[in-house]
Amino acid sequence: MMMMGDTFGSIGSSIASLFFVWATIQQIFPNHLKIAIKEFILSSFQQLCFAQRVSDHLTNLFSPYVEINFPESDEYRYNHAFSAIETYLGSKATEKSKLLKGSQVKESKGLVLKRDEKKIRDEYKGANVWWEIVTPTEGERSYKLTFHNRARSLITESYIQYVLEEGKSIKAKKKQTKLFTNNPSSQWVFSQNMWRFIDFEHPASFETLAMDPEKKEEIMNDLTAFRNGKDYYKKIGKAWKRGYLLYGPPGTGKSTMISAMANFLNYNIYDLELTAIKNNSELRKLLTATSSKSIVVIEDIDCSVDLTGNRIKKDRNSMERNRGQDKDENSVTLSGLLNFIDGIWSACGQERIVVFTTNHLEKLDPALIRRGRMDMHIELSYCTYEAFTILAKNYLDLDDHPLFGKIKSLLKETEISPADVAENLMARNHQVDVEGSLNNLIKALEKKKNSQMSKDEKKNNKFRIFG
Numbered sequence: 001m002m003m004m005g006d007t008f009g010s011i012g013s014s015i016a017s018l019f020f021v022w023a024t025i026q027q028i029f030p031n032h033l034k035i036a037i038k039e040f041i042l043s044s045f046q047q048l049c050f051a052q053r054v055s056d057h058l059t060n061l062f063s064p065y066v067e068i069n070f071p072e073s074d075e076y077r078y079n080h081a082f083s084a085i086e087t088y089l090g091s092k093a094t095e096k097s098k099l100l101k102g103s104q105v106k107e108s109k110g111l112v113l114k115r116d117e118k119k120i121r122d123e124y125k126g127a128n129v130w131w132e133i134v135t136p137t138e139g140e141r142s143y144k145l146t147f148h149n150r151a152r153s154l155i156t157e158s159y160i161q162y163v164l165e166e167g168k169s170i171k172a173k174k175k176q177t178k179l180f181t182n183n184p185s186s187q188w189v190f191s192q193n194m195w196r197f198i199d200f201e202h203p204a205s206f207e208t209l210a211m212d213p214e215k216k217e218e219i220m221n222d223l224t225a226f227r228n229g230k231d232y233y234k235k236i237g238k239a240w241k242r243g244y245l246l247y248g249p250p251g252t253g254k255s256t257m258i259s260a261m262a263n264f265l266n267y268n269i270y271d272l273e274l275t276a277i278k279n280n281s282e283l284r285k286l287l288t289a290t291s292s293k294s295i296v297v298i299e300d301i302d303c304s305v306d307l308t309g310n311r312i313k314k315d316r317n318s319m320e321r322n323r324g325q326d327k328d329e330n331s332v333t334l335s336g337l338l339n340f341i342d343g344i345w346s347a348c349g350q351e352r353i354v355v356f357t358t359n360h361l362e363k364l365d366p367a368l369i370r371r372g373r374m375d376m377h378i379e380l381s382y383c384t385y386e387a388f389t390i391l392a393k394n395y396l397d398l399d400d401h402p403l404f405g406k407i408k409s410l411l412k413e414t415e416i417s418p419a420d421v422a423e424n425l426m427a428r429n430h431q432v433d434v435e436g437s438l439n440n441l442i443k444a445l446e447k448k449k450n451s452q453m454s455k456d457e458k459k460n461n462k463f464r465i466f467g
C-alpha cells in the first residue's frame with residue numbers, strides 16, 4: 001500500500017517538473033529544436049506510463065494485501081450482499097466511533113446514529129480487515145474489503161459469510177413490521193395491488209398479555225423453536241410453517257395475542273378477510289403473494305362463509321370425497337383452505353405461521369383444525385386471578401393491594417373477560433386512581449355475579465317446569 005502511494009507521489013512531481021521544463025523551452029529554444037524536444041518529452045512520458053503500469057502490476061503481484069469489491073448491483077440486479085455489509089458496518093461499534101451522522105427518517109422513530117467514516121477497521125479471529133466505501137462520481141458505489149493474504153482462507157471462507165449473516169439478522173431485528181389487508185379482486189392490477197399495508201405499531205407484548213404465565217411461557221418457547229427451526233424442518237422434510245388456533249370468548253385476548261406474536265417474532269401480519277375473496281383461485285393468488293417471516297391470520301373463522309356450520313355438516317360426505325379438488329368455483333371452500341395449508345402453502349412459503357381465531361371451537365370442521373394443520377390449540381379464557389395481577393401491574397403499576405383478596409374470590413365465581421377487567425382498571429382522564437379503579441372492578445364483578453346467578457336460577461326453574 002505504501003509503495004503505491006510513493007509511486008503516485010513521484011508521478012505527480014515528475015509531471016509538474018515536465019511542465020516547468022516545457023515552459024522554459026518555449027521561451028528559449030528555436031522552433032525546430034522545440035519540436036524535437038517535444039517529441040522527446042512525449043516519448044519519455046509514454047515510457048513513464050508504461051513503467052507505471054509495470055510498477056502497478058508488480059505492486060499487485062508482490063503486495064501482501066488482497067482486495068475484494070462488493071458493488072451495489074451485479075448485472076443490473078441489486079446485490080443483497082452490499083446492503084447486508086452496509087447494515088453490518090453501520091452497527092459496528094457506533095459507540096466507539098468519533099465521527100457520527102444523526103438522522104430521523106420517521107417522526108415516530110428515534111434518532112438513528114450511524115458511523116460517518118469512509119474507512120472502517122474490523123477484526124475477526126485475530127485478523128485485521130479494512131472496509132472502505134468507494135463512491136465514484138459516475139457509476140455505482142461499492143464496498144472494498146482489504147485484508148492480508150495470510151488471512152485469505154479465514155476471510156473468504158468464514159468472515160464474509162459471518163458479515164452477511166450478521167447484517168441480515170440485524171436488519172431483520174430492525175425491520176418495521178407491516179400489517180397487510182387484502183383488497184377486493186376488482187382492485188387488482190395483474191398481480192399487483194392484492195394487498196394494502198400500513199406500518200404495524202401495536203404495542204402488545206407477551207409481557208403485558210394477561211394469561212396463565214406457564215401457558216404464556218410454553219407459547220413463547222414454541223415460537224422461538226419455530227423461528228430457529230430452519231435446519232430442523234429441513235432435516236425432517238417438513239415445510240417450515242406452523243399453525244395456531246386461538247379460541248375463547250370475546251374480549252379474552254385472541255387478537256391481542258396475534259399482535260404480541262408479531263412483535264415477538266418481528267414478522268409481518270397478513271390479515272386475510274375471507275369474505276372479500278370470491279373463490280379458491282383468488283385465495284391461492286393472495287396466499288402465494290405473501291412473503292416469508294409472516295403470520296397469515298383468519299379471524300373468526302367460524303363466521304367465514306362456506307367453511308363451517310350446518311352447510312359443512314350437510315356436505316361433509318361429499319366434502320370427504322372432494323377434498324383436494326376445488327369443485328366450487330364461486331366461493332372459498334374448506335377444500336380450498338385445506339389445500340392452501342397443506343399443499344400450495346408447503347410449496348410456496350417458508351417460515352410462515354397461520355393463525356385462526358374463533359369464539360366457537362365446536363362449530364369448526366375437525367378437518368380444519370386437526371393436529372398437523374393447526375399444531376397448537378390455545379385457549380384464551382375468562383380472566384383468572386393470575387391474569388388479573390398482570391393487568392393490575394399494566395394499568396395501575398400495582399403488585400399487591402388489600403382489595404386483591406376480595407377480587408380473587410369474586411373472580412373464582414364470575415366469568416368476566418380480561419377486556420372488561422381492563423376497562424375498569426383504565427385511568428379516567430389519565431389520572432390513575434388505584435382505590436377507585438379496584439372498587440369499580442369489584443362493583444362490576446358483583447353485578448356480573450348476580451346476573452349470572454339469576455340466569456342460572458332461571459335455567460333451573462325452566463328445568464323444573466319441563467322436568
Ligand SMILES: Nc1ncnc2c1ncn2[C@@H]1O[C@H](COP(=O)(O)OP(=O)(O)OP(=O)(O)O)[C@@H](O)[C@H]1O
Binds near residue numbers: 211254419422
Ligand atoms: N389477555 C389479555 N391481556 C391483556 N389485555 C387484554 C387481554 N384480553 C383482552 N385484553 C384487552 O381487551 C381488548 C380486546 O381484546 P381482544 O381484541 O384481543 O379480544 P379478542 O379475544 O380478540 O375478542 P374477539 O373474540 O371479540 O375478537 C384489547 O385491546 C386489550 O386491551
Ligand SMILES: [Mg+2]
Binds near residue numbers: 254299357
Ligand atoms: Mg379479536
